[in-house]
Amino acid sequence: MTQSYDILIVGGGINGAAIAREAALNGLSVLLVEKGDLAGATSSASTKLIHGGLRYLEYYDFKLVAEALRERERLVKAAPHIIRPMRFVLPHENAVRPWWMVRLGLYLYDWLGGRMTLKRSRGLRRSDTAYTAPLKNGARGFVYSDAFVDDSRLTVLNAMDAYANGAEIAVRTELVTARRDGGVWRATLSDGRDVTARAVVNAAGPWVAELLGRLGINASAGVRLVKGSHIVMPRLYEGDHAYILQLADRRIVFAIPYQGQTEIGTTDIPVDRPEDAVIDAGEIAYLCDAANQHFTRQITPADVTSTWSGVRPLYDDGASEAKAVTRDYVLELDTLGDTGAAPLLSVFGGKITTARHLAEEALAKIAPALGTTDRQMTRDRAFPGGAIPPFATYLAQVRARWPFLGDARSERMAHAYGALLDDMLAGVTDTAGLGSDLGGGLTEIEARWMHDREWARIPEDALMRRSKLGLRLTEAETDAFGAWWSTTFLS
Template sequence: MNDIVDLFVIGGGVNGTGIARDAAGRGLGVTLAELGDLAQATSSASSKLIHGGLRYLEFYEFRLVRESLQEREKLLAAMPHIAWPMRFVLPHHSGLRPDWMLRSGLFLYDRLGGRGLPGTKRINLRSHPAGALLKPSFRTGFEYSDAWVDDARLVVLNARDAEMRGATILTRAKVVSTTRHAAHWDVEVERDGRIHTHRARKLVNAAGPWAGKLSETTGDPHRLRLVRGSHIVLPRLPGHDQPYILQGGDGRIVFVIPYEDDFTLVGTTEAEHHGSASEAVCSPEEKAYLVDFVNDYFAHPISTDDIVWTYSGVRPLIESEGSARSASRDYQLAYDDDGAPLLTVLGGKLTTFRKLAESALERLGYGGQWTARAPLPGGTFDRRQGVAMIGRWMEAHPFLTEAWARRLLRSYGTEAETILGNAATAEDLGQDFGATLSEAEVRFLMRHEYARTAEDVVWRRTKLGLRLDAGQVAALDAFMAEARGEAAAAE
């Protein structure tokens, strides 16, 4: 039986890892258990945005929008490698929300967001470059600021930082039972075929879509509303240099975002989900819906045949009446101290994870806030220094292309230098798996970022699955299996 820790966190998504990081930074003993890989479910299946949620203003969620926009500024400062500002284009559709409503909403959005990013401006789509992709009927619109984030890397870096501050991070670790006592919890965890009992003074249920089901076993049952969001990825639309936010006749909005240099990301849908969260897939109906949405606006039509990849995630929303579109993205922290304390995280959105973690620690009775603007691993540089860093790396490592160096910067920040080491040639980085993925990078991901399979690497730590063929992925998987075996034999 392990020594008792202050906090045991169940769930390796953005909220669970955010809580673990915050707690470890306050000097607490923390263990986190994740059933699969970090960010394997909802937290890697978002629209990849740090935003206030412009459309939430229609539902009068002013506090949520304000908090989200305040967080946007803090997160951009803390992780310049995996998050950056973007200027979104909102075409005015004459048959939908009137011009004055859009203008008023964006004015309020700017005021709630403060002065960190450039404000909204009206644009003439007949002369603005973004108008070239749109049908001629779209003549005017607005340009406003929000931000992009690599969601899966956000989760991994929170876990990595938590571990660097003393936390224990367990992946592929199934919680098989929890037993509550007056002053502690016993948590049985199955990992690598063996069951270990962990003891903690307090328990946090941050299991995302599974939090409701888990709450039934911890003795404090809660219901969640599961809503599926699906996305499609297309080859980069010609001239697609800025993201768009498009309005639909059903009241929904869809984002069309430049993605991974050579692709365009379109999403998201909102459909009630009644199956297992692990089985969420983009349905044919959702593919057609997103394609039709884009074709209502863009001059050159796309089809479902153009889709190169899809992904879906299940959002765990607070149970409420009304449509999935109007369901709140806010969060609740349910606290139960009838015996050893239990905190259950309900709802939430990617942008507010840091504030949620901070609130969770305060609800659990711990002081010492510290995470606002605190850099994540690799983020100890000013955003303006990024171009210079790329130049230095290309000079020190002549085999690097600009695209390769930029990819490393946007994934690892300053930690890319650990991967590159003293390499003078590409061969110095070891085996080449294709698409600039080297053995040195893979070993870094296995050693420091909990990666165990090719899927972990090509779809969560990177998005190189968009560029690698089946044979290359199989070769990577075989290499990683052999490396895991070597590591196990050396223990």
């Protein structure tokens, strides 16, 4: 029997998951298919920031910055467990932009943000020794606010909310073929199903143009593939703040606390294929040099403990340099004119911060073609697990209720799951109730949750995207976890 849906979404990155959430909350029947894992590519390879994009002001992209800052405020409130405010230090020594320009830009950044709960920008003070001590010459500069996010978990939370409201999420499932048949799309999936949908959303990210080609569609918008790479090394400085470093080529690089270490990124390298998301030696040297220009502690490529790279599918606006290509998005609706053909909506570009807003606009664009009226359902809606008091208060509650978790594990799990811990740990009263210890503080009850509730299908999904514990496990522990996973779920 052929299953029918209102919308078939192709792509389980942040944009596809956000559109699925918005559409499901609007009462539409939704099927999201993802050929790999949720957030398996670009959406788990970001700089892990919810931010307005301070540097975009230099390219007069005021609309994007204002939109992103409004979304930053919403997201901090909607997912306080996985998104947390962070102070950013912008040193001005050896800067390539004059003092007045940076100060004016920060004033504008604060103003575009409107009423916000995050602290506003200011100049560095003599008392800011925690900020200035790690720097070579750090007495001059600025401090402003943005936020840190667990990017892959944000994608999963969008999918969970969509699923809770009726959407079907099919991971490890590829769109094999699709064709228009009057007012519907007829599609065949890699799991053997034939389905119909009144509309298709192409949210394939770096593969958006490839999918259009397979569907026989010529889009007027284009996509420009740009690789961004990051390196991680032992902690360069103490504290929970980040640094935004200005470089001689007028690019900026972030240094951010990450999993007890320091993350440095990102690069901007044009590439030809999505599969080119692999860091090279030149990028590693570039990022090490960026850090060494600013920090007292000097590093070499030998200090790098891990890396990641992602290919960003930027809308091709004709900019000559990758760093200048807009991070805004374009939604292109194809209906073959007024023929009554089933619509296809393609998503070009976008960023994690604005994915919710993108989803809202996507539904507004496609709703008339479906004969429905869209409602803005997610503007003030908490993400799964996000309905908690201020995080410090919530963490104290978690530790009082489940003291056997211990300090490190309770903090990690409170950040990852928020109020969803009530479901995961229902009836658990001691360590034994957590099940087997699978390494790095990960226990059986949590691993089963990732599989049963979060669509983790292989060990890497659990260790590197649902959690980041794979960064801490030894090779032997990783192998042991893989063996447990195979025995439990694949045998």
